[in-house]
Amino acid sequence: MRKRASPLDRFARDLPPGRLEWIGLRPARRAGMRVVDEVRAIADHGLEGDHRSDKTPGSGRQVTLISREFIDQTAHFLGREHIDPGLLRRNLVVSGINLHALRYQRFEIGEALFEAGALCHPCSRMEQALGSGGVAAMLGHGGLCCRILRGGWLRVGDAVCVSREGMTGELFEPA
Numbered sequence: 001m002r003k004r005a006s007p008l009d010r011f012a013r014d015l016p017p018g019r020l021e022w023i024g025l026r027p028a029r030r031a032g033m034r035v036v037d038e039v040r041a042i043a044d045h046g047l048e049g050d051h052r053s054d055k056t057p058g059s060g061r062q063v064t065l066i067s068r069e070f071i072d073q074t075a076h077f078l079g080r081e082h083i084d085p086g087l088l089r090r091n092l093v094v095s096g097i098n099l100h101a102l103r104y105q106r107f108e109i110g111e112a113l114f115e116a117g118a119l120c121h122p123c124s125r126m127e128q129a130l131g132s133g134g135v136a137a138m139l140g141h142g143g144l145c146c147r148i149l150r151g152g153w154l155r156v157g158d159a160v161c162v163s164r165e166g167m168t169g170e171l172f173e174p175a
Helices: 068-078 125-130 134-138
Strands: 018-025 034-036 038-042 063-067 092-095 106-109 112-119 144-150 152-155 159-162
Touching: 018 038, 018 152, 018 159, 063 068, 063 112, 068 092, 068 134, 112 152, 125 134
Parallel strands: 063 092
Antiparallel strands: 018 034, 018 092, 038 152, 063 144, 106 112, 106 159, 112 144
16 A cells, blocks of 8 residues: 655655654543553554554554654743653654654554654643643644554564655655
8 A cells, every 4th residue: 555645755765763762551531641661553443452442443543652852842841851751641752753754654663564644732631731831832742643554563662764665666766
């Protein structure tokens, strides 16, 4: 299956790999996050043990992803030194890769293949979790919503790399 075309496709080959830093699962809606070192991604559903995996198959919000850099930026705007990733209610925290450049791209983490789609905008719960100004601090830094195209295991420390799977050959040809 070919991926949806994006004007950023021709730059995808230049993205250096990132790293998976943190994995969090929500066993139920509004439940606290459960932090794990590894998890199985289930194609077209979500992460095993996360309540979203029981939702509508094929949803564009099977997994939510945020970067350590976005978390640090949010902390800066709030005048904090650190924010616990669990407060932000995203499933995966990555670092070392430009998250906005991953939008509409396919990428691999561990054995699984993902496709990033919509921005993951902050919800009003961020005012409760982060305090007054939490939503404003996260605007533009909320991360991405992703689909799982190929299941497999993810482990903290795995590389985050743009995938050639489903791409047209010209994407990876020298410019």
